[in-house]
Amino acid sequence: MTQPLTVVVLSTGLDNFKEIRSALATDGRVQLLAGGNDSDQLHEEIVRLKPAAAIIALGGNSEQALKFIQRLNLESPRTAVISAAHNASPDVILQSLRAGAREFLRLPISQDELTTVLDRVADFSAGQVEAPKKKGRMIAVFSSKGGCGTSFIATNLAAATAARTVLVDLNLQAGDLPLFLGVEPKYSIADMAENRTRLDDALISSFVTPYSSNLSLLAAPREADSADEIEPEHVFEVLQRLRESYEYIVLDPQHTFDSITLAALDQADEIVLVLTLDIPAIRSTQRALEIFDRLGYPRKKVRIVVNRWSKQIDLELRQVEKFLGEPVLGFVPSDYQTAVTSINLGQPLVESNENSKIAMEIRRIARTIATSAVSVQEEPKPRRALWKSIFKREPARNQLEFQVSSTDLSL
Numbered sequence: 001m002t003q004p005l006t007v008v009v010l011s012t013g014l015d016n017f018k019e020i021r022s023a024l025a026t027d028g029r030v031q032l033l034a035g036g037n038d039s040d041q042l043h044e045e046i047v048r049l050k051p052a053a054a055i056i057a058l059g060g061n062s063e064q065a066l067k068f069i070q071r072l073n074l075e076s077p078r079t080a081v082i083s084a085a086h087n088a089s090p091d092v093i094l095q096s097l098r099a100g101a102r103e104f105l106r107l108p109i110s111q112d113e114l115t116t117v118l119d120r121v122a123d124f125s126a127g128q129v130e131a132p133k134k135k136g137r138m139i140a141v142f143s144s145k146g147g148c149g150t151s152f153i154a155t156n157l158a159a160a161t162a163a164r165t166v167l168v169d170l171n172l173q174a175g176d177l178p179l180f181l182g183v184e185p186k187y188s189i190a191d192m193a194e195n196r197t198r199l200d201d202a203l204i205s206s207f208v209t210p211y212s213s214n215l216s217l218l219a220a221p222r223e224a225d226s227a228d229e230i231e232p233e234h235v236f237e238v239l240q241r242l243r244e245s246y247e248y249i250v251l252d253p254q255h256t257f258d259s260i261t262l263a264a265l266d267q268a269d270e271i272v273l274v275l276t277l278d279i280p281a282i283r284s285t286q287r288a289l290e291i292f293d294r295l296g297y298p299r300k301k302v303r304i305v306v307n308r309w310s311k312q313i314d315l316e317l318r319q320v321e322k323f324l325g326e327p328v329l330g331f332v333p334s335d336y337q338t339a340v341t342s343i344n345l346g347q348p349l350v351e352s353n354e355n356s357k358i359a360m361e362i363r364r365i366a367r368t369i370a371t372s373a374v375s376v377q378e379e380p381k382p383r384r385a386l387w388k389s390i391f392k393r394e395p396a397r398n399q400l401e402f403q404v405s406s407t408d409l410s411l
């Protein structure tokens, strides 16, 4: 996908703004983010939105505008400043270039000149070397069977990390994580997906719902309709961006191998695979492990956690591990009253009842994961073909898509 050329316009008045806006509208690459003649307001917008270009119109008294160009040049060096004026005398052009403008546009704008200038801005944008991006660690808490306690464990794992963490509700049609944290989100992943090309720290903070100084929730959409518009590519891009803002990104995906879940699991550094010790859940976990193998996930990416564990369960643990072919990393004890009380309180148990056995075990699991030497994925590539092939087969997004064969997965 070609990135749009984002532009902000500082005009000298309404007519001047309309003139520039209609010229820009003729170029399919341009996305106009903001415009007007209030330089203070536009300055804030430029610093916040970091557009590819800022067009600054020079009026009769160009001194103010030239100072503005100088300021932008210092404070927003990745934005290419284009000065624009009816008076295209060598003096005016020279002054604006000296102030730091990269280009000059003569008003009224001619189509050819605009194309040339925008081509150069596109080259300039493409050549910008980004500062090295921070890489948060992404942990997906997954179960191929509903009701095993994945949302409960995801919430508590997220609350147990002593670092900036975002918990992401990927049950797009029926997310229930706000209940676990007792919050009422105003925005959701749908807003994040819609604005994915211009997500910076400030915009991300405005879309997540804070729970504490360390933990925020990126909620599922409130309307099922907006969930339908979210594509796996959007989720992939949003998650990539979250990695740059948070130290931990904890995902609570659906219990199916739908395209959105695959986009998330693909990208996760670790998958905490949750099961309960009953035959259907164990079988389902074994099939999930087989699918992970076919998807090419290394086994070290998967950590098995038994939830609702009790000594009374007369299944031999060794046999279960042998059946799954993997060791079990953690055993979260069964204590319905304690678990439900924390959910009803809207407070993670690791906070509301930190000495309970469940809380202690979840903290231990969080520590084990935090200190394990699994390397964070370098630069995961989106596997659109794979997600699309799965997606085509989905009768509806929420349907169980478990019986995929290796040919269906295009592996």
Ligand SMILES: Nc1ncnc2c1ncn2[C@@H]1O[C@H](COP(=O)(O)OP(=O)(O)OP(=O)(O)O)[C@@H](O)[C@H]1O
Binding pocket: 143, 145, 146, 147, 148, 149, 150, 151, 152, 153, 255, 307, 308, 309, 332, 333, 334, 335, 336, 337, 339, 340, 343, 358
């Ligand atoms: N260790 C536990 N002991 C007892 N009850 C538990 C435990 N963990 C979770 N539960 C209970 O299990 C129920 C389901 O938990 P949760 O909603 O986290 O599961 P889920 O796998 O996310 O389910 P869903 O299919 O709705 O996504 C909750 O009522 C919760 O209180």
Ligand SMILES: [Mg+2]
Binding pocket: 150, 151, 152
């Ligand atoms: Mg759940």
